[in-house]
Amino acid sequence: MKNTALTHIHEQLGAKLVPFAGYNMPVQYEGVNAEHETVRNDVGVFDVSHMGEFLISGENALALIQKVTTNDAATIEIGRAQYSCLPNSDGGIVDDLIIYRMKEDQYLLVVNASNIEKDWNWISSHNDVGAEMRNISEEYSLLAIQGPKAVEAMQSLTSVDLSAMKYYHFEVAEFAGVQDVIISATGYTGSGGFEIYCKNSDAEQIWNKVFEAGKSFGIKPIGLAARDTLRLEMGFCLYGNDINDTTSPLEAGLGWITKFTKEFVNSENLKKQKEAGVTKKLVGFELLERGIPRHDYEIVDAEGNNIGIVTSGTMAPSLGKGIGLGYVKAEFAAVDTEIYIQIRNNKVKAKIVKPPFYKK
Incomplete structure (x- = not known):
């Protein structure tokens, strides 16, 4: 198992560490619900x-990025980021990612931990245009400082006006006494905040100063379990659960990042799929009865016929009810359609809703 530059701090803080994507990662500190509420109401920090x-x-x-991603990277200005995905040749998704335009001809691609090697090999295999590629994954640390108090809590650490920074914009600036830090108004929680990219050697200094600055704002460390409940309340896809090598971006509701104004890997087939219409769709649902939906539970109709599968599910801490994402046959995908989640021997009634589940 690899450690991050901060693993020793998580151990000191009493975090429960679990193996995730080849790393020792903190899954929780004081408990999922408490950590979830910290991010929704105050400010929390994820490694x-x-x-x-x-x-x-x-x-x-x-040219390389345009070829391997579905979104139109030509529209990204310097200082902006874009959500996109890497389509495969079979109609599925290699990974979803964020693309940062750093300079005129330099881009930073941020990919999922479990897909680093796969993504690198995939992009490299399409690099017949001579773009320079560097895998800097092992050199950089990333902190997600999330929550409604993040701006106020972090402002003392930088001269960048954090309150003026728009969603999916970023700046490279001094932060917590460290030069050339990427301060990005992105995150996976739906509660606002920033993501901080720095060299591994600076990670501990930044972590300590972040906690010092956030002390009076109730700042706390947050584990990956709360990250999952937070993203699910927003209806954000998680690679490996809701999207994978067999799910098309159109089935996953990612048509908005699939731009047919250019050619990209498998764009012809995806275009045909769009014209023909998809046969299954990723939907959000909430339970109308007690129960907790889980990954791989069956979705059935009133007669008990299989119509789909749950890809992500939880008891939503902010809502106090079971919610989830799953693929259903297209004819069952309309909002307010009644469906049932097969939880052990019980058919638990649910209805299709349009995410986000949590609304501020």
Whole structure:
């Protein structure tokens, strides 16, 4: 198991560490619900340094990115980020990722921890345009400082006006006494905040100063379990659960990041799928009765016929009810359609809803 630059701190704080994507990662500190509420109401910090980072540079950097991603990277200005995905040749998704435009001809691709090697090999295999590629995943740490008090709590650490930074914008600046830190108004929780990219050697200094600055704002360390409940309340896809090598971006409701104004890997087939219409769709649902939906539970109709599968599910801490995402046959995908989740021997009534489940 690999450690992040901060693993020793998580151990000191009494975190429960679990193996995740080849890393020792903190899954929780004081408990999922308490940590979830901290992020929804105050400010919490996740160590997500296991994520992967690739630098793509040179005059053909954009050409390579346009070829391997579904969104239109030509629209990204310097200082902006874009959510996108890497389609495979069979109609599925290699990974979802965020693309940062660092300079005129330099981009930072941030990929999921469990897919670093797979993504690197996939992008490399399509690099026939001579773009420069560097895998800097092992050199960088990433902190997600999330919650409604993040701006106020972190402002003393930088001269960048955090309150003026728009969603999916970023700046490279001094932060917590460290030069050249990427301060990005992104995150996976739906409660606002920032993601901080720094060299591993600076991670501990930044962590300590972040906690010092956030002390009077109720700042706490948060584990990956609360990250999962927070993202699910927003209806955000998790790779490996809700999207994978067999799910198309159109089935997953990612048509908004699938732009047919350019050619990309498998774009012809995806275009045909769009014209023909998908046969299954990723939907959000909430339980109308007691129960907790879980990954791989069957979704059935009133007669008990299988119509789909749960991909993510939980008891939503902010809502006090069972919620989930899952694929259903297209004819059952309309909002307010009644469905049932097969929880052991019980058919538990639910209805299709449009995420986000949690609304501020």
